[in-house]
Amino acid sequence: MTAPSKAGHRLLFRNVRIFDGVAATVVSGDVLIDGETIAGVSQSPIGDDPSRETTVIDGGNRVLMPGMSDAHVHLVGNANSYMDMVMGSEAHIALNGLAEAKNMLHRGFTTVRDMAGDTSSIKSVIDRGLFEGPRIYPSQAAISQTSGHGDFGFVYECPTALGGKQSRAEEIGFMRVADGPERVLAAVREQLKKGASQIKMMVGGGAASMYDPLYTVQFTDPELRAAVNAATDYGTYVATHVYNVTGIRRAIDAGVKSIEHGHLADEATIALMAEKDIWLSMQPFALGDHHYPDPSRAEKDREICTGTDDVYSWARKHGVKTAWGTDLLLEPQIAPRQSEMAARLGDHYSNVDALRMLTSGNAELFRLAGERDPYRQAPLGVITEGAWADVLLVDGNPLEDLDLLADPGKSLRVIVKNGQVVKDTL
Known part of the structure; x- marks a missing residue:
């Protein structure tokens, strides 16, 4: 830039x-x-x-x-269906992402932080003024352990750590599966090499993934610390997908700067985040925002949504630095819900506090990228x-x-x- x-x-x-x-x-x-x-x-x-x-x-x-800004988008994931991601060419996936970037801009989102996906080339096209779209803070591939939230390999396939081939999600740069500190270190450095402004780690279970219940804690302390050290050496930070208390606390102990989601936290953990000056990058999830084809993932989604009100309340009470995002994924037809979710922030905050979060507040989180911040000049x-x-x-x-x-x-x-x-x- x-x-x-x-x-x-x-x-x-x-x-x-x-x-x-x-x-x-x-x-x-x-x-x-x-x-x-x-x-x-x-x-x-x-x-x-x-x-x-x-x-x-x-x-x-x-x-x-x-x-406005959105602190948690998946540009290519939001623009493509599950079948697009599995069957489409990389050009098909990227061009859908480029088209959705224009749509986001026309919804008033002039900056987004992308939290999983190969978006550095899309960012380059937009920054050069060749196509309409928001400013993008790319994370590139989100990093997951085997059987973690970002492992989309089939159960009958051998894990990469045991000599198996990459999953489709890895081939298209959406995820990177890495086990052990050395592989995590390489995975972080790989995303930085590809233009990541911050690093995304999967530290707990999630609704969209198949193998990991919400209670699971993912990545060991040495693995997380390896990621934090590698990001710090590049002047930036690690953000972690995690819902549960144990995972949040492990991530904080390892030195991460942003908790993505956190809907299953308790009040003591939210208070700890305030004490440690850790960001809560949260989404005002409600039932119906996502649709899952099986009862197991639908139940995980329901459990996540039930925590929204309490966690926002505790974050306000303890003065946690809170960012806003959407995390819409694999359902292109509901992409316009991004605007509805922005307005829904008013269910939890005053209008002015919601607007601050959508503008200057999110921007403060983005600035944690330091020298990796592609828009640090102004x-x-x-x-x-x-x-x-x-x-x-x-x-x-x-x-x-x-x-x-x-x-x-x-x-x-x-x-x-x-x-x-x-x-x-x-």
Whole structure:
């Protein structure tokens, strides 16, 4: 990613109410975008520059807010069905992912953190301006132990650690199965080599996988510490898929920085996360968000969903740094539920806290990638001078009605990403 432009095409929003991603209220004013970044935010009218080409958008007293972010997407997994992933060519899978990237941007998601999948090439195409899509923080392949949450090999196949061939999920770069500290170390370094900005580890059971009940604890202490050390050496961090208490605590002890999910935690563990300054990257799951073809996985999904309310309540009580994401997977037809789940965050937080999480809050988590952060040259998720020019003009006030976010086709009148207008229905 190149440094932000010092000068370029100017885009001036006049007559808008500004939610800057942080403050609890909106402020009336103008916002000037110059090239890829925000050049000015003022409560007084910003003057024209006759020597520069400037597009002026009259916001009509609508709310201008930062572009939203999703801290837990599976871009290729979300865009492809199970049969696509099993039977489709890698080009088919990647192109579906590229198309879904455009859809996400047009829902108002200007930045996403991808938590499993070969997305570095998709990211490159988007960053070069060749195709519409959000900024992507790729994890590349998620790393799993044999019989763990990311092991999608069939039960009759010999594990790779015992000389067997890679599963289809490994062949397409969606997962990497690694057992023992040395193989885990190599797997982490492999993802960094392929462009990962952070590392994703599977540390407990999950609903989508076939072999691992939710109570299982995955990866030993030495394996987890090997992953953390390798990521730290590259200036970044490890995020861990895990629901249960034992797995969360093992991950914290090993030095991970982000717990993905955590729906089966108890209050003491959530309090420990606050004490240790560990991020909770959680999803407002509800029954019906995912569909599973067998009773075992459907029951795991039900158990996960029952923990949502309590964990959000404890996170608020103890002041845990909480990010928001969706984790939709293998059902392309429900991809638009991403917007509904953003609005659903209002069931657990005030509207302003929900909007902060969707903008500046998630961005704070993304910044843990340090030197691996591909967009570190400018602030993200805020409307302030010098920040990336990713903004949404909303028909209505989401601080008063968060449900506006559930219908982006109607409520998002203008979408700007990287200083470029990608939607304008005014």
